[in-house]
Amino acid sequence: MISAIPPVxxxxxxxxxxxxxxxxxxxxxxxxxxxxxxxxRRRIVSKALEALETxxxxxxxxxxx
Amino acid sequence: xxxxxxxxxxxxxxxxxxDQAEYPLTVTPGPxxxxxxxxxxxxxxxxxxxxxxxxxxxxxxxPEHIKAEIAGLIEQYAADALVAGPAxxxxxxxxxxxxxxxxxxxxxxxxxVGMHPDxxxxxxxxxxxxxxxxxxxxxxxxxxxxxxxxxLNRLAKNEALSPDELKSCIKRxxxxxxxxxxxxxQRAVDMLLAKIHGKSYVSEQLSPHFPRVDPAPPIEVxxxxxxxxxxxxxxxxxxxxxxxxxxxxxxxxxxxxxxxSLNPEDFECIHGGIDVTHINNYPNRLIPLDICxxxxxxxxxxxxxxxxxxxxxxxxxxARCEQFAIEITAKLREKSVTGVILTSS
Numbered sequence: 001m002i003s004a005i006p007p008v009x010x011x012x013x014x015x016x017x018x019x020x021x022x023x024x025x026x027x028x029x030x031x032x033x034x035x036x037x038x039x040x041r042r043r044i045v046s047k048a049l050e051a052l053e054t055x056x057x058x059x060x061x062x063x064x065x
Numbered sequence: 066x067x068x069x070x071x072x073x074x075x076x077x078x079x080x081x082x083x084d085q086a087e088y089p090l091t092v093t094p095g096p097x098x099x100x101x102x103x104x105x106x107x108x109x110x111x112x113x114x115x116x117x118x119x120x121x122x123x124x125x126x127x128p129e130h131i132k133a134e135i136a137g138l139i140e141q142y143a144a145d146a147l148v149a150g151p152a153x154x155x156x157x158x159x160x161x162x163x164x165x166x167x168x169x170x171x172x173x174x175x176x177x178v179g180m181h182p183d184x185x186x187x188x189x190x191x192x193x194x195x196x197x198x199x200x201x202x203x204x205x206x207x208x209x210x211x212x213x214x215x216x217l218n219r220l221a222k223n224e225a226l227s228p229d230e231l232k233s234c235i236k237r238x239x240x241x242x243x244x245x246x247x248x249x250x251q252r253a254v255d256m257l258l259a260k261i262h263g264k265s266y267v268s269e270q271l272s273p274h275f276p277r278v279d280p281a282p283p284i285e286v287x288x289x290x291x292x293x294x295x296x297x298x299x300x301x302x303x304x305x306x307x308x309x310x311x312x313x314x315x316x317x318x319x320x321x322x323x324x325x326s327l328n329p330e331d332f333e334c335i336h337g338g339i340d341v342t343h344i345n346n347y348p349n350r351l352i353p354l355d356i357c358x359x360x361x362x363x364x365x366x367x368x369x370x371x372x373x374x375x376x377x378x379x380x381x382x383x384a385r386c387e388q389f390a391i392e393i394t395a396k397l398r399e400k401s402v403t404g405v406i407l408t409s410s
Contacts, residue, residue, distance in 0.1 A: 001407040009409075012383075015280030025343040026297070026408055028350035038356070041349070045356045045406070049286045049365065052404045056280045 002026060002048055010059050016051040018044060018062045040064075067111035067221035070144035071100045072135070072165040074158045077203075078118030086157075088120030090134050099210055103148065106214035110221035115142045117165070124161035131161070135168035144174060146220060151179025151199035151209040152186060159186025166194040175220055179213050182235050196235040238271055275383065284403050285367075292370035292402040294393060296378030296386075297351045297410035298336035299327070299344065309377060310337030316376035316389040318396070321369075325358040338379035339410050352408060370402050378409055 001009045004020040020026035027044055028037045047064040054060070075081055075088040077098045096104040096113040104113045117138060124131050139147060147169035149162035162178045163186040169176035170191045179199040180186055190196055197216055199209035212233040219226050226234070245252065252269070259266035300308050306317045321327070327348035334341040334351060349355040352373055360366045374393050378386065397405065 001409065003409045005409075012275050013277045015278070020408070023410065024340050025350045026410060027353045028343070028347065030343045030346070030350075041353050041356050042359075045353050045360065048406050049360070052286055052289075052291075053283050055283045058280070 002044060006061065013059060015056050015059060016048075016054070016062065017059060018047045018051060018064055020044065067145045067217070068114045068143060069107075069111050069146050069148055069217070070139055070142050071096065071103070071113050071116045072147065072149040072162060073098055073100065073116060073118050074124075074152070074155070074161060075118060075120045076158075078116065080118060080120075086120045086122040088118070089123055090117060090119040090131060092117050092138050099151070099206060100148075102207070102210050103214055103217075106211065107217050107221070110218050111146070113148075114144060119161060121155075121157035121161060124164060125157055128164050132164050132168045132171070135165050136172050139169065139172040139174060144172075146175040146177065146217070148213065148217065149176070149178045151197075151206070151213065152181075152184055153179075153199050153203060153205065153209075154181040154184050154201045156185050159184035160189060162186050163189035163191075166190050170194065177213060177216055177220070179209050180235070187235055187237070192237070192239045192241075196237070197233055198235050276387075286404060287364055288367045289403045290368040290370060290401055291357070291366050291404045291406060292397050292400075293321075293352050293354065293357065293373040293408075294405050295352050295373065295375045295408045295410075296381075297334060297344070297375070297408060298377040298379070299332055299334050299348055299351050299373075299375055302331055302333050304333070304335050308335060308375070310335045311377060311379040311381070313377040313379075313381045314385070316374060316393055318372040318374045318393075320372050321354055322371040324354060326355040327352055334410075336377055336379055336410050344410075351410065353406070357406070370397070370400055 001014045002018045002020045003009050004023045004026045006017050006019045009017050021029050027041050029040055044064040047062045051062040075085040079098050080088050093116050097116040100113050100116050117135060147165055149165040152158040152162045159180050166176040166178050176194045178190055178194055178196045180196055181199055181201050187196055195216055197213045199205055215230050256266045301319055308317055329346055329348060332348040334344040344351045357366060357369055361369050376389050
């Protein structure tokens, strides 16, 4: 799960958490130029895919930053 | 001696099995079946004055009538307490025990019910009824009756339950009003001071308990079909299905077949809890279809589901979200999806 407020999914017991960028823009940053914002989104999605490929036993954070 | 009236179904009352489920409500003086064992364990403090036996179907056909009959028998036998079950995990029997407990409450006498925590009767028992935990089946009869008898002995002697006996009762997290010598502010400050000094304290507020889901095993993403799911309320322009902006009552799915990106001309965010400007300017900021399509083309993702799935998490109760998750997961399984990227606002 990609969330800008990771303590919420953590409280709910979500096993794989990827912190997002911000609440109103979880997968981007409107202050960035388009190419830089895309690169940020690419990093977050890559982390999500890495999380899907990782065995976890309990809530585990995958930091995209 | 406390006078107890005991409720049993037709099976434990010795009448018969499913073929006797329509057996009418009858009453016999003294203990019967498991009641004999129970009577033996409480003989110093209480006596079972009568046993009510009723077929499991009969008890469900006309609950109001059954409750009235039980209430009448409580008066007739001048009972001080009602015991029902143990019903173990038997559903109809558990519901009937809850009916009996309601009758006891109506007559303002104590009620103790034996049930397994999963029995649907647990939720139907009146709040002040003690539900003593039983095993899932009659294999646990002896231990279950022992636990019921321990609680009954306390009630008969007007004593508080021991910590172990309290533990044997099913916790239902029901709020009760109590009088306290100190007001809330004083108690809160005391708790805070205890916390700061590393001393133990007991919160008066229970934290909500959420069921834990076992983490899914890992997948090989380049060989897997991935779906995009979101609680962020992204819908086609005009919100054709009227997805609610808060307190959502449904989830919806929309086709992304042939799309490499979610463009602002066709999609909008109707989430009612955030400023949606950034998402509306470029919806991939909520559901990253642009990057996922790119990764799909590069073979980093095996396949992408041709729909995305969406609801609104804003103020939507957890229980309802859980139901959405069950329904969405069933659909994803049908479509052989093995991985999900879930984004929230």
